[in-house]
Amino acid sequence: MQARISTALVAGAATVAILGLLAACTSDARDDETTSPSSSDSWTVTEAGLTLPPFGEPADYQLGGSYDVDAAVKIVTRDSTSEPAEGVYSICYVNGFQSQPGDDERWSVDNPDLVLRADDGTAIIDPNWPDEFILDTSTPEKRQRISRVIGASIEACADKGFDAVEIDNLDTYSRSDGHLSIGDNLALAKLFADRAHGRAMAIGQKNSAELGGRGRTEAGFDFAVTEECVRFEECGAYAEVYGDRVIDIEYTDDLSAPFDEICASNERPASTILRDRNLVAKGHADYVFEHC
Numbered sequence: 173m174q175a176r177i178s179t180a181l182v183a184g185a186a187t188v189a190i191l192g193l194l195a196a197c198t199s200d201a202r203d204d205e206t207t208s209p210s211s212s213d214s215w216t217v218t219e220a221g222l223t224l225p226p227f228g229e230p231a232d233y234q235l236g237g238s239y240d241v242d243a244a245v246k247i248v249t250r251d252s253t254s255e256p257a258e259g260v261y262s263i264c265y266v267n268g269f270q271s272q273p274g275d276d277e278r279w280s281v282d283n284p285d286l287v288l289r290a291d292d293g294t295a296i297i298d299p300n301w302p303d304e305f306i307l308d309t310s311t312p313e314k315r316q317r318i319s320r321v322i323g324a325s326i327e328a329c330a331d332k333g334f335d336a337v338e339i340d341n342l343d344t345y346s347r348s349d350g351h352l353s354i355g356d357n358l359a360l361a362k363l364f365a366d367r368a369h370g371r372a373m374a375i376g377q378k379n380s381a382e383l384g385g386r387g388r389t390e391a392g393f394d395f396a397v398t399e400e401c402v403r404f405e406e407c408g409a410y411a412e413v414y415g416d417r418v419i420d421i422e423y424t425d426d427l428s429a430p431f432d433e434i435c436a437s438n439e440r441p442a443s444t445i446l447r448d449r450n451l452v453a454k455g456h457a458d459y460v461f462e463h464c
Contacts, residue, residue: 222374222394223335225261227416228442230463235265237453244463247419247443249338249397252325256334263376263397264329268322268339268364269357270298271305278321279305286318288351298347306344309356319363326364330371337368338376338397342387354383361391376419381406385413395419402440403428410441419443424460435464 216224225231229246238254248257249265256262271279271287279287280295288296288308298304308314329337342361345352361377368375369392377383377393381401387393395417401407402422410418418441422434431446446462453459 218374218394220369221372222369223261224374224395224417225263225336225419225443227395227418231419231443231445232461232463233421233445233447233451234453236451237456239454242461252329256332261336262334263336263338264326264332264334264373265338265340266322266325266329266364267304267341269307269309269341269344269360270301271307273301273303276303276305279307283317283321286314286321288348290349290351296347296349296351298341298344300347306348306352309345309352309360312359315356315360315363318360319367322364323367326367326373327371330368330373334373336374336376336394337364338378339364340378342378342383343380354386358383358386358390361387361393365392377414381409384409388413397421398441399423400426402434402437402444407439407441416442420445422446423449425449431462440464 216226218224225247230242230244231247231249232241232245234248234250234254234257238250238257241248241257241260245260247261247263249263250257251265256264286308288306288310290296296306298306307318309318326337339361342357345354345357365375374394375392377387377391377396379397379399380387381398387396396410396414396419398406398410398418398420400422401410401418401420403426407418407420420441420443422431422444424446427434427446434440434444442464444464446460448458448460450458454461
């Protein structure tokens, strides 16, 4: 998990060349897609009527603050508290399995039993984000209640005009001291996916390459957003499930190779970008943004 961190274009021959080894997986991931003849941009829409991101086009990840979109960028992710970027495919970031910084009261005061607790009753905190409680997904009743709270954020994204939602911290079970399972979180993810699909929004799996195909088959995710799949050599795992439906963010402080070499690789997702670790807004001294 990283910090807070419309309408797909059909990939042309140039994109296929870039995908290289990933292209072998593409046919499975596209078996439920059609191309919208009404759009001059040839947007890709699933048979269920969900518009997908234009994979292979440049993306930007604006979780640390919104700013003007580069002319080449066609996909932008922003926080659920922000407005969608105009004129591009907009993905809404939602923290689905942990509390957001500054949102403690909604969980610790209004819904204290939905905060995961250790055997001594103390709240279990994400060790990487000490201001975020891990939510308790261990029972169907708690999952339903969490889905209603987080579902309100998903529906707010739809009302604002976002095209898709990205659900973060699917992997909190791995930081739960054994209190949660993969199955618990996938069951909650399915509730989120149903909520998003009910508002005609696609939904993206965030990280968790270890799930294999379960994120797609059990939860119903439509695409994947990965952080550092090149750095951790996980891109192939996502490609096996989602084909070219993958957006990857690499970070400046932990690159496995110079970014131009990453862009030249056949194994990276077609939509691969470089950002500073804190995802600061344009104009900040630490701001970095590049795309392949």
